Amino acid sequence: MTPTTVNQADIIVRRNPKGCKSEDFYNWPEEPFEEMDSTIAVQQFIQQKIRKDSSNVDEILTPPKGQELGIWKYEHMRQFCLELNRLTVKLQAECNPESCSQMTATEQWIFLCAAHKAPKECPAIDYTRHTLDGAAALLNSNKYFPSRVTIKESSVAKLGSVCRRVYRIFSHAYYHHKTIYDEFEAIHYLCKRFSLFSIKYDLMSVENLIVPIPGMDFQTIEVSKCTPATPSTGLDTTVTANTSVIAPTTESDTSEA
Numbered sequence: 001m002t003p004t005t006v007n008q009a010d011i012i013v014r015r016n017p018k019g020c021k022s023e024d025f026y027n028w029p030e031e032p033f034e035e036m037d038s039t040i041a042v043q044q045f046i047q048q049k050i051r052k053d054s055s056n057v058d059e060i061l062t063p064p065k066g067q068e069l070g071i072w073k074y075e076h077m078r079q080f081c082l083e084l085n086r087l088t089v090k091l092q093a094e095c096n097p098e099s100c101s102q103m104t105a106t107e108q109w110i111f112l113c114a115a116h117k118a119p120k121e122c123p124a125i126d127y128t129r130h131t132l133d134g135a136a137a138l139l140n141s142n143k144y145f146p147s148r149v150t151i152k153e154s155s156v157a158k159l160g161s162v163c164r165r166v167y168r169i170f171s172h173a174y175y176h177h178k179t180i181y182d183e184f185e186a187i188h189y190l191c192k193r194f195s196l197f198s199i200k201y202d203l204m205s206v207e208n209l210i211v212p213i214p215g216m217d218f219q220t221i222e223v224s225k226c227t228p229a230t231p232s233t234g235l236d237t238t239v240t241a242n243t244s245v246i247a248p249t250t251e252s253d254t255s256e257a
């Protein structure tokens with residue numbers, strides 16, 4: 001566990017050098033949040049906690065003292081999308097347009113893909129890719145998220161719809177590709193962290209969280225008190241359950257500006 005050093009100086013370099021061995025990957029001492037002097041400190045802090053113990057979702061989702069919550073939620077959302085790409089790669093092994101021609105979880109709804117001019121019934125794996133691409137485009141959009149340090153409340157309000165859409169990847173995986181879901185979840189606890197995150201920061205309603213998490217009772221999770229008021233599940237009112245198809249809610253970039 002020798003930290004990488006720069007020449008003779010005793011400076012710890014927290015970086016993976018080119019060609020470093022897998023056992024040396026991220027093999028450096030932790031850094032206190034107060035000492036992280038960077039515009040991506042929050043992301044570094046979150047990733048550091050995930051590497052330390054991915055199962056400790058409470059700890060991972062606990063912001064440092066004084067942390068502004070808009071940025072905290074935004075950086076977690078970025079991290080979820082990043083890690084969901086890994087689950088998607090695993091899903092590709094058995095989820096294809098022939099096996100799953102529609103994006104479904106339970107039999108109740110078919111989800112339409114919001115990545116197209118007119119919402120479309122994409123196969124599950126395409127829905128997954130298109131939705132992650134759309135989320136990445138939004139989260140990297142210079143218009144809504146120009147800074148990693150401050151964030152407008154109107155932009156924070158967009159996170160709820162990203163949450164609902166990407167959650168469908170978990171639910172599809174759970175209900176249709178259980179072995180892949182279980183193997184992934186046993187290592188990363190990603191759906192567990194996502195579920196707690198969505199409730200704690202009031203980004204999704206408990207009824208919409210349809211993937212059970214062992215040992216977690218959604219009803220008992222407290223919504224973070226100091227969360228700034230964000231319109232969350234209210235946006236869902238455009239979704240009706242009396243048809244078999246769930247159209248994407250109308251918060252696409254153009255209609256929600």
Ligand SMILES: [Zn+2]
Pocket residue numbers: 094095096099100124125172176177
């Ligand atoms: Zn599938």
Ligand SMILES: [Zn+2]
Pocket residue numbers: 113114115116120122126127130
């Ligand atoms: Zn699509």
